[in-house]
Amino acid sequence: MEMRHIKTSLSYRLPLTIEQMEDGTYMATSSVLQGLLVQADTVDDVIALAPGVAKALIAAMREKGRRILHSQEMTAH
Structure with missing residues (x-):
């Protein structure tokens, strides 16, 4: 499991937790944006x-x- 940050088009940094699944794909969730779930074949694809x-x-x-937010972890930039 690794932690990454992405910038949204609203200029926010959103923390992502990325895990490799049993089937070899990667899944990202966020502790501050409930419901965010992204799954793709590579970490780069998940981030994109x-x-x-x-x-x-x-x-x-x-x-x-x-x-929208569960905490102040999502910071404006």
């Missing part, structure tokens, strides 16, 4: 896909009036 998934998830949460 994560900002788009985060943006779509945040947009859907805003549409439903849901709270």
Whole structure:
């Protein structure tokens, strides 16, 4: 398991936890953005896909009036 940060298009740094799955793929989740789940064949692919998934998830949460962040770990940059 490794920890990475990505920048979203909103200029936030979002911590990701990336784990290799039994089937050899990689899965990323975030402790501060509930529901973020990205799975791909490589770590680089997970990191490349994560900002788009985060943006779509945040947009859907805003549409439903849901709270987006679970803590102040997501920092503006």
